[in-house]
Amino acid sequence: MREQMQRMKVLGAGILSLILVMGVARFAYTPLLPLMQAQAGLGVAEGGWLAAWNYAGYLTGALTASLISDLVLKDRLYRIGLVVAVVSTVAMGLTTDVFWWSVWRFVAGLSSASGMLLGTGLILNWLIRHQHRSELGIHFTGIGLGIAGCAVAVWVMSQWFDWRTQWFILSGLGVLLLIPAWRWLPPPDRTSFTVGGQKMEDNPPGPAFMRVFMAAYFCAGVGYVVSATFIVAIVNKLPGLEGRGALVFLVLGLSAVPACIVWDFIARRIGYLNSLVLSYVLQIAGILLPLAGGLAPALLGALLFGGNFIGAVSLVLTMAGRYYPTRPAKMMGKMTIAYGVAQILGPAVTGWLAAGRGSYADGLYVAAAVMAVGTVLVLVLKGIEVRENAAIAVAGSDPV
Template sequence: MVRVLIGGVLALAIAMGVGRFAFTPILPAMQAATGLGTDAAGLLASLNYLGYFLGALGAGLVPHGTVRTAVFRTALIASVTSTAGMGFTEDMAAWAVLRFVSGLASAGMFILGIAMTLDALARAGRESWTGWLYTGVGIGIASSGLFVALMGDRLGWRGDWLWLGLACLGFGTLSWLWVTDPPRAAAHTAAGTAGGGSPQPSAPLVLLTLAYFLEGAGYIVTGTFLVAILKTMPETAQLGAAAWMVTGLAAMPSGIVWAAAGRKLGLWRALILAHVVQAVGILLPITGSPAAAVVSAALFGGTFIGIVTLSFTLGRQLSGGASARVIGALTAVYGLGQIVGPVPAGLVVARTGSFDSALVGATAVVLVSAALLAAGAWMAGRSGPATVALDARRG
């Protein structure tokens, strides 16, 4: 089981930490060398998230067994190839295709990798290990940030993409070997015990879904532009890559920490608190303070994976046991929000020459998400004290 967990962690590190988010620390060097504008960078980010959205929809249709293993491995190959491929060209159209493919691959690896790893842990009675799986995203972010910080000046942006792709190829071999699905009959039995029916619609579940969409649209502004934001200010220009490493390091324990908060405070309260903390982190770079920039990176990294973890857990509870369906739906709306966020932010920056308005807008969106969660918590509380107590215990 340890090998399966390691394979799952590495899959998330490759899919999310590198395939999706390595763009963030490499972006300033790409802009300096090629003249890539912030509006065009926002478009590339949104195409990546469009791919992720479509991949999330498709991943939910993949059947258990050997087909799921094959699709996961195909996504792994596509992720490695699209990462390395960024270093072979300066053509905007080629970059657009590569970032779109990377998004598709990230969704396939993320959703199927999580599903197969969690199924394997459940079969072995190791559900308590689940929180460790999400550390892979933080490991990938921290590792890619460290690599760019140490080697970026020597290798250039092309070398960054090429060597990260090569590293993903090496570590991805372990995921290829260790993350697999059993034959369809066994997988179907395991899935049946986990609950895979249709989600039961309710007002709290709808509000959670809307809030998750807004979270995707708000957090991704920082997720895309954090390093570029810091590079534009003289006081924080030297902190860009280091701040992204802080983001990754803070993200590593985020899922475990916020899951514990959910058990102590209740899932609704913990989720609202995580949104408020994240909103503060998004806004801090406006101050121009180096200390605030580091705190911003830590707060951002320390919340976004925790929000995913808490939202999935709460969604499973509100869905009446339809865990697979509700996680797929939440992932899709989150991906849709990420498509929406970067383009207007990039256009605002291109027009004003400053990230301040984009950060204020992203902060407002995340706070509106928190308000929707507060409404959902109130509605859930009206359904009876027993439901609230169950939520607090099972978080």
């Protein structure tokens, strides 16, 4: 009973940390973007560049995470990241200068990486060490809750408060999230054994698998970032959907809440790579549906997109933890570098396209095309996995 209570507190710390670093510090920008454009003079292209700076910070954090092996240092940086998430959120309301907004979006990206990668790695390490199922579905509900919570908060607050005040209120919410996210995660255990005395050993895939895996995850990053960043602004500009972007973003967030748990069950039945293929295909549909016109396709698209972009992330990072149980954040960081590069290029290209045509919608077509390439790459991964497993089986059967 005590062990189960401790498990719930650890998972609770992870959920609340993701609501803070991914919801408040990162995704609050998406529903606030139209308001900042209307009230603070933020231009269309500049909106794309601010998103790119956020993802540049995330990429920098992912690179740092991939280089760190020491669990104590990871734990320290995770906690610093929680504080930085709150500081960067406060700072967004203290200026109207695009340069400083860019700086603080970059800093917010750093905090997102600390919570998403270091925090997730610490939690997965704790679950494996304490012989719980090494799945992250419950943990990743924090991302969907963060998205949905920020969408609701901005929609409600917009009735009374301007863009600046909303950043300040979100900062106060961030402080409330920080306290349990900090206190409920225990210090890491640096031994290489589980509590039952079993040795934790890494079993990494081959180099060819890793190269294709990172390329496929890059494609997922492009597919994710355009919709996640610009969906509110895109929907608001579609005929007859003015002001409906926040509702679509809310549905996106709500669909992401149970998605990772659902994908855990799917992966148990059909395997992780088959699950990734299915997730990619459904995400393509989710990206394109809002462009069909009308509220119903936009909501259905948000439902599919929200349920599948986070599913892909959860599946990939869980696979990383299974390959490297002793140091999951190391491979998570490498995978997220690929995802992070996509998150820099995607908003920048979308902003550039929007500057010429006055709409972010063209970015959705680009994102869907890249996701189609990613689907093919995951199918290639299945072939590589079969060959690698066959080679291991042959090597194991050779006489010594």
